[in-house]
Amino acid sequence: MQEYWEIYMKNLEGKPASVQFNAGISMDIEELQFSHPIIGFVKAKLKEPNDNGLLSESEEAEILFMEDKLEAAMIKFRIGKYVGRIISDGYVTFLYYLQFSYNWPDFIEYALNEHTSYEATNGHSDDREWNYYKNLLYPTAREWQLIQNHKVCDSLKEQGDSLQVPRAIEHKLYYKNTQVQNKLAQALEKEGFTIKEEITNEDGVKGLDFYRVDKPFYHDIDAITLALIEIAELYSAQYDGWETSVVKSHLSI
DSSP: OOOOEEEEEEETTEEEEEEESSSSGGGGGGHHHHOOOOOEEEEESSSSSTTTTOOOOHHHHHHHHHHHHHHHHHHHHOOEEEEEEETTTTTTEEEEEESSSHHHHHHHHHHTTOOTOOOEEEEEEEEEEEIIIIIIOOOOHHHHHHHHHHHHHHHHTTBBBBBBEEEEEEEEEEOOOGGGGHHHHHHHHHTOOOEEEEEEEETTEEEEEEEEEEOOHHHHHHHHHHHHHHHHHHHHHEEEEEEEEEEEEOOOO
């Protein structure tokens, strides 16, 4: 079973939310739906949330310690699997899928015995379809794109790119119905993109490689890619990401 985690921001009931989830476990959901059919949660009120209701730097160490203690208790009691954490509106919620719940009270007592200063609630219920994971933790196609955008931006910054210099940013999308190609190309050109070439992926699906001069800064590229996803969906196409070159800015003295 793969273990890798992703973190992203989303809107929950009109409030900003930081969502961290076990992405690797999604590969095993069909099996886990039978072996771990119960959703469990621990929800604690933050003592010093920031202005957006998210985790402040001053409280981060204590919440991470609580998270580690909960996960250690989950392993100790062999009760289930940690699948995600949501921080929003002044609360942190830890989510688990359980094999059984008969020793849940023992798990809670052991896990939270060093965090009695926190107002915390907990509970569990049946969720054989893993709806909490699929619909609350797991990102939509648009949210996945934002995750990938920020990974590329982080990589560019690590290579000395300020992300503020406009440069050609190359995009790709694919479509199964080749009859939409001309209309799709026209829609992209209307938005200022230049069609570079027609492409074919390893499955034989046709697509377009196109570019435009833009800044790859986080919120800029987010807006661009979300708009491209909307255009692609109008023509039953699928947006497939972007790439660009590293541009290092030089200060003139």
